[in-house]
Amino acid sequence: MTVDWIEVSRVAHQVEADHGRNGYLFAKQLATEAKEDARLDEGDFWEAVAAALRPRGVMPNS
Structure with a gap:
């Protein structure tokens, strides 16, 4: 899968604004949920975030 790094940067900025310093944990949880539901491209995107x-x-x- 090709990750759109500009979109990753935009979403990362928004997640950090919404969830603060622990935003990476929120994104990691979304990645895990997406991969469990076999949405692999979405999971890769959230792992990049x-x-x-x-x-x-x-x-x-961690």
């Missing part, structure tokens, strides 16, 4: 928001020093699996 989570990666964009994840603070330095936080492991990807």
Whole structure:
């Protein structure tokens, strides 16, 4: 899948505005839910958003 990085940046900004510093956890939860429902492209998108928001020093699996 090709991720639209501009859209990832826009959504990441909005998620951070809505959920603060823990926005990456919200995005990671959405990625997990999408992948469980076999919406793989959507899951990849939300994983990219989570990666964009994840603070330095936080492991990807947390």
